[in-house]
Amino acid sequence: MRQQYAIRSLILVAFFALMGVAIVTQMIRIQSSEQAQLFLAQGDRYSGEFQLVSPERGEIYDRNGHLLAGNRTVYEVGVSLPDMKNPQAMAYTLGMYLGLRYEDVFNQLVNAPDTWEYVVVQDYVGAETVTSLQALMKQMDDVDDDRLEGLAFKPHYQRSYPEDSLASNVLGFVARDGRGYFGIEEKYNDLLAGNPVQVWVPGDPNRAMEIPRVPNGTTLVLTVDRDLQAKVESILDRSLTQYGAENGTIIVMDPRNGEILAMASTPRMDLNNYGNYFSLYDNGSQYNRSIGMSYEPGSVLKVLTMAAAVDTGTVKPDTTFMDTGAIEVGGITIRNWNRDSWGQQNMIGCLQHSLNVCLAWVSTQMGMQNFYGYMERFGLGHPTGVDLAGEAAGRLKVPGDTDWYPVDLGTNAFGQGITVTPLQMLMSVSSIPNGGKMVTPHVLYSMLRDGHQYNVPSQYGGSPITSDTARTLNEMLALSLEQESSQALLPGYRLAGKTGTAQIPTKYGYDATHTNVSFIGWGPVDDPQFMVYVWLSSPSASIWSSETAAPVFSQVAEQTVISLNIPPDVVRSQIVNK
């Protein structure tokens, strides 16, 4: 009996041993076979997936922390074809919720190429629509209705501008390709966008830590003051209507450090509907006229001519000039704006009455070497270097250029035959309220990244004139404004400034009926804290700057002193004395 059991046991042991060996052999064979390699490769393929992670685009804030450009979630609505059960119901539902034609959606779903597993029906669908669709799906799911099986939503960010068109010319916009166009969005696109990264996201939970972190784009803080920007835009819009101007620009800058506090330009665009771009602008230079459009500024340039003349010692404020109403330069006769003679004038009177003849005389006295040398030092003909995309350089013709004529020395002195952008003028003239030093205008205040703030330092743009000259010009322009009883004045504040009325050049000479009116000014004169540049093109109510741009300057100055908390001169002196 015992032997019998032993034999049976041995047989069983042998059987199980053989089975075990067979199983192990089979396991080894399967694992080392060609098919196994294929399976392994397939397994690896499904063990995770490559994902293109586009980090959240950095936000843009104004100097007081108001959001100017943020992000919102939108969805890509698509259908997984292998999971789709009922294309008719799917097409009907999506057509109804997404505002699409049933036939189009149905064809898209049914006639998709065989290799496709997923069809995008619509992208950039708002969260509200997706929430409604998700609620419907849940309702159907509760009653085991699988007609919307396969419907999928992929969230992603879309740029959003809560202030709509406010500061649109400064901000620029982001198109669906994720790239910034114009303004800050284009200039700092690489910083804002962050770096999209293709990452491997393992499905294996043990490898969860391997998922790389993609840092978001850099957040930017601008020097722009949102509330002042809104007021300035409102003033600009009103003045276009009031004076019948075609377009306009107003810039407010801190002359001490070049911070742009407000920059308004027309037309403006609702940045959330950037599709309107082509109906609003003929070309890119119109997007922000403050930096993109160069024009002949007219008499505002007399400030620079006079500054150069005082700096070289050619004239002093009390230097007299007998104005006969005409002067010949390079064989061409130059006349005053009203073709009158103004008799004996000192240099303050020349600025106050904006006498072309006087300034042409000043430039000829200075000589072309000095005059053009100073214009170069003031930065004319060169971009300011402002941190906004699409800046124009303007044009300064100099002796030796094929299109330069001797008469240009006279006409350039009062801003004819020379083109500048409004910001360029502002930068050049900033040397006067800033003690002889030009500032480089800028819009970026600081950058925020990884919890750190990096402030952008202000930069000099050079020192074209001495501080004495700057003080002299400051006083001359304040006096000329006061003596003229200009509409640019603001009660309680001593301001300095200069008007500019320029005829518009055409193919056939200067158009006498249309003008570009400008005004450049700053204040308070004893401690300049703001500079304003106004440009209105072709106003129909009056062709003169003193009647159009000057009162606009006054309005802007009024809003600026309120926004920046600048007390009237009397109060300020009391505070200083205490």
Added chain:
Amino acid sequence: MGSLCVLRELPVLMRPNRPNIKVVMQATQIIHAYKQAPWRVQRQWVGAFLLFVIGAAMIAALYLDVTARAAIAGREIQEMRFEIIAIQRSNADLETKLAKLTSTAEMERRALQLGYRPVQPGELDYVPVPGYVPPEPEILLVAQDVTAPEQTLPAEYSQSLLEWFDEQIKSGGVR
């Protein structure tokens, strides 16, 4: 039973100076037989096997526990990552919504609705607060002049070796 009988005879076998080879061999065989008793060997094997199985089971259980915990933690991390992304999206949405609700146009509309109007310069009163120093903007005068560094660079940064030798010779090598 046989082994018990053998044990009783052992005192006789151990008598000194009287070795009985036959008896010794018999005893050796008995001891040998005792050592290789099948039940004892089986018990040893079973014990060793059980020890191995228990050890392996313990290691397996430990490994399973650690792996399961790691998998759960990994899954939690994955879920947290998704949650973070969802929260970030939600934050961005809420921030934009808040900005929209506090936008200039909206605030102005609400202010006008509440009966406010824009302030006029003459209506403002400025009250000096003793000891209060208003925040100053970054004044350019304290910023670095971009034209200055060239002049302030030490000579070591620009002079060549020959120039340095020349300078050393002229100055007598004394600094």
